[in-house]
Amino acid sequence: VIKIGQPEHSVVTTCAYCGVGCSFKAEMRGDELVRMVPYKDGKANRGHSCVKGRFAYGYSTHKERILNPMIREKVTDPWREVSWEEALTHTASEFRRIQYQYGRTSIGGITSSRCTNEETYLVQKLIRQGFRNNNVDTCARVCHSPTGYGLGQTFGTSAGTQDFDSIEQTDVVMIIGANPTDAHPVFASRMKKRLRKGAKLIVLDPRRTDIVRSAHIEAQHHLPLKPGTNVAVVTALAHVIVTEGLFDEAFIRERCDWDEFQDWASFVALPENSPEVVGQLANVDPEEIRGAARLFATGGNGAIYYGLGVTEHSQGSTTVIAIANLAMATGNIGRPGVGVNPLRGQNNVQGSCDMGSFPHELPGYRHVSGDAVRDIYESLWGVKLDDEPGLRIPNMLDAAVDGSFKGLYVQGEDILQSDPDTKHVAAGLAAMECVVVHDLFLNETANYAHVFLPGSTFLEKDGTFTNAERRINRVRKVMAPKNGLADWEVTQKLAQAMGIAWNYQHPSEIMDEIAKTTPSFAKVSFDYLDKMGSVQWPCNEQAPEGTPIMHIGGFVRGKGKFIRTEYVATDERTGPRFPLLLTTGRILSQYNVGAQTRRTDNVMWHSEDRLEIHPHDAENRGLRDGDWVRLTSRSGETTLRALITDKVSPGVVYTTFHHPDTQANVITTDFSDWATNCPEYKVTAVQVGASNGP
Numbered sequence: 001v002i003k004i005g006q007p008e009h010s011v012v013t014t015c016a017y018c019g020v021g022c023s024f025k026a027e028m029r030g031d032e033l034v035r036m037v038p039y040k041d042g043k044a045n046r047g048h049s050c051v052k053g054r055f056a057y058g059y060s061t062h063k064e065r066i067l068n069p070m071i072r073e074k075v076t077d078p079w080r081e082v083s084w085e086e087a088l089t090h091t092a093s094e095f096r097r098i099q100y101q102y103g104r105t106s107i108g109g110i111t112s113s114r115c116t117n118e119e120t121y122l123v124q125k126l127i128r129q130g131f132r133n134n135n136v137d138t139c140a141r142v143c144h145s146p147t148g149y150g151l152g153q154t155f156g157t158s159a160g161t162q163d164f165d166s167i168e169q170t171d172v173v174m175i176i177g178a179n180p181t182d183a184h185p186v187f188a189s190r191m192k193k194r195l196r197k198g199a200k201l202i203v204l205d206p207r208r209t210d211i212v213r214s215a216h217i218e219a220q221h222h223l224p225l226k227p228g229t230n231v232a233v234v235t236a237l238a239h240v241i242v243t244e245g246l247f248d249e250a251f252i253r254e255r256c257d258w259d260e261f262q263d264w265a266s267f268v269a270l271p272e273n274s275p276e277v278v279g280q281l282a283n284v285d286p287e288e289i290r291g292a293a294r295l296f297a298t299g300g301n302g303a304i305y306y307g308l309g310v311t312e313h314s315q316g317s318t319t320v321i322a323i324a325n326l327a328m329a330t331g332n333i334g335r336p337g338v339g340v341n342p343l344r345g346q347n348n349v350q351g352s353c354d355m356g357s358f359p360h361e362l363p364g365y366r367h368v369s370g371d372a373v374r375d376i377y378e379s380l381w382g383v384k385l386d387d388e389p390g391l392r393i394p395n396m397l398d399a400a401v402d403g404s405f406k407g408l409y410v411q412g413e414d415i416l417q418s419d420p421d422t423k424h425v426a427a428g429l430a431a432m433e434c435v436v437v438h439d440l441f442l443n444e445t446a447n448y449a450h451v452f453l454p455g456s457t458f459l460e461k462d463g464t465f466t467n468a469e470r471r472i473n474r475v476r477k478v479m480a481p482k483n484g485l486a487d488w489e490v491t492q493k494l495a496q497a498m499g500i501a502w503n504y505q506h507p508s509e510i511m512d513e514i515a516k517t518t519p520s521f522a523k524v525s526f527d528y529l530d531k532m533g534s535v536q537w538p539c540n541e542q543a544p545e546g547t548p549i550m551h552i553g554g555f556v557r558g559k560g561k562f563i564r565t566e567y568v569a570t571d572e573r574t575g576p577r578f579p580l581l582l583t584t585g586r587i588l589s590q591y592n593v594g595a596q597t598r599r600t601d602n603v604m605w606h607s608e609d610r611l612e613i614h615p616h617d618a619e620n621r622g623l624r625d626g627d628w629v630r631l632t633s634r635s636g637e638t639t640l641r642a643l644i645t646d647k648v649s650p651g652v653v654y655t656t657f658h659h660p661d662t663q664a665n666v667i668t669t670d671f672s673d674w675a676t677n678c679p680e681y682k683v684t685a686v687q688v689g690a691s692n693g694p
C-alpha cells in the first residue's frame, strides 16, 4: 500500500530483494515508512528501481510477522511465548546438551543470503568458535554454489568479473539460463538500453524469455536447448571457435597455460562436440550454434551473463567451467565490456559466500585446511579450529536421518520449501532434537522447529549487502527492530548464552573484524563506505577505491585454467510415463518462495503459479488455456492451471514456484551437481494430465 503523506526525514539504504542491490531513500514520518524512493546516486541503479524494491516492503508490518520468541518441547505442542532471555538460554542449553550427548559435530547452522554480511559472518563464527565445527552452510548451496566451484577452478575466485557499467562497452551479450527482465529488472533495463543501441544478443534458454524478443530487440540467436544439455551446447560453441580458428591466441599465450589450452582444444574439436551432433541432442539448429559461436568470437567485446538455469543442474559446475573456457578462448576477460557474470538471485548471495558460509571455507574463500588462515582466526578467537570441512545442508539432513546430527540453527531460510526432495528435508528435520528457526514468519521449516527466534527486516538494522558486481552497499537502520533485537544482536546473545565472550556494540565493529582478517576487505569500514558511497571488493591497499573489473593483467590464480567439460546426461530421463521436461523460473512481481512479496498487498495482483505448455502438447492432452492440470513426476504430484504458449518448445513445460500450494519441490528430483550438491531444479521428467483442480 502506498502511504500518502509528507516525509520528515530520509535514510539511504539498500533493497533487500535481488542481487542488483539498488539504493533507495527510505522516506519517513516519525517511525512510519512513507515511501521508498530510488536513490539517484546509487551506483548499481542510478535512480532506477523495480516494483519489488519500490513497493514491496509491506511485509515488514504484516500481521503474520512474529515479534516474540517462542519455544515448545515437542513440535506437536503449541508454541509458548517467552522472553528473549529464556529463548536464548534454552537454545544454548539444548545445543550444549546435544553436543555433550552426541558429540561436537552433532549440531550446525545455516546462514542466510537475505541477511547482512555482518550477520552472516557472526553465524559462521558462532559455529566455528562456539560449536567448534565447520557444519555451516548457506542457501547459496541451492543456487550459486557451482559458480563458486567453477570460477574458483578456472579464474581463482568465485565472483562476477565485471561491474554493471561494463555493459555500456559490450558489443555481444550472451545470456545463458537467466531471465533478467523478471529476476534482475533494473540491470535488465541497462542491458536492453545497450541492445537498442546496437549490441548483439545471443540467448541460450529452453524458453523464449522476454529479452529474446521485446521492444526494438530481437536476439540474433536464440538457442532453445533441451533442459539438461547446457554443457553440450556451450562446448559446441567452443568447437566452432576452435575448429574455425576464431580463438584469441595472443591472449591465451599471455594469460593462460598454452599446453592446457591445446589439450582442451583437442577435446572440444572432437566430432561428438560438433554442432551437428550436439544440435540433435539438444534440439537446436546446428547453424544457430555456428552463428552464435562466430558472432561471440568475432563481434567485438563479448560478455556472458548467466543465472540459475546454468547452476541448478547435475552438471552445474561443469557448465560454469565451460562458460569460463569460452571467455578465455575468445580473450573476453580482464577489460571493460567483456567477462563472466553470474546474476545472483538474492540480495546478499555474493556476500554470504564471501563471509565463509561454506563448510570448507573461511571468509575470503580460504580453505579450512590452510594452517596460515586458521592461525589468523585461532589467535583472534582464542580457540583451536577444525581443519576438516563440515557438512553441507543435504549432508546435515542425511546425518539427521541416520541419527548422528541432532541440532540446527537456521537463520533466514525456509529449507523445507526451498530445498529439494521435501520429504527427505522433513524427515531430517523431524529426526532432530533442537531445530531453531530465526525468521520473520512462521515458515514451513518452523513446523519442525522447537525454538522460534523472530527476525528483523532490512529496515531495522545496520550492515552491508554485497551485490552481483561485488559492490558492498550500506544497509542503514530506518526504524527500531519491531521484535526488539536486530539479527546480529540475536546471534551475539546466543553466543554469549553459550559462554562466548562477544561484545560487539555495533555492526561496524563486526565489519572492522572482517576487514582485519580478510585481505579482499582490508580497507572496508562503515566510515569508508559512507565516504565512498559503496566499493567493490577487492578493496585494500593495492586497490583502495575497489575493483570494478577483475583479472586485469592476470587471473587471481595466476594463469587462467582450461578444463575439459565432458557432457554427461542427467540421470533424470524422459520416457513413456514421464515424457515432458519441466523447468522453473520467476516472475517480476514475486520473489522466490514469496514469503515477503505474498505478504505485501500491492504486488499480489497477478499472483498464481501457472504451468506453461506448448500448444502441440496441450492439444495432445485435450487441454485448454486455464484448465486445471495434474503435474506428476517420479517424486510426487501437484495441481495447477495451464497456460498454453509457444514460449516453451514442444516437450518442455515450465512453472514458477512463488506459492507454497504449488509445491514445486515435491515434483523436483533429488539429483544434484556432482561438485557442490546444488540441486537439479531445472530438469524434471513429468507427465501432464487433465485435473478437476486441487
Ligand code: SF4
Pocket (backbone or CB within 6 Å): 015, 016, 017, 018, 019, 020, 021, 022, 045, 049, 050, 051, 052, 053, 054, 184, 185, 186, 187
Ligand atoms: Fe530491488 Fe532488484 Fe528490483 Fe533493484 S532490481 S529494486 S535490487 S528487486
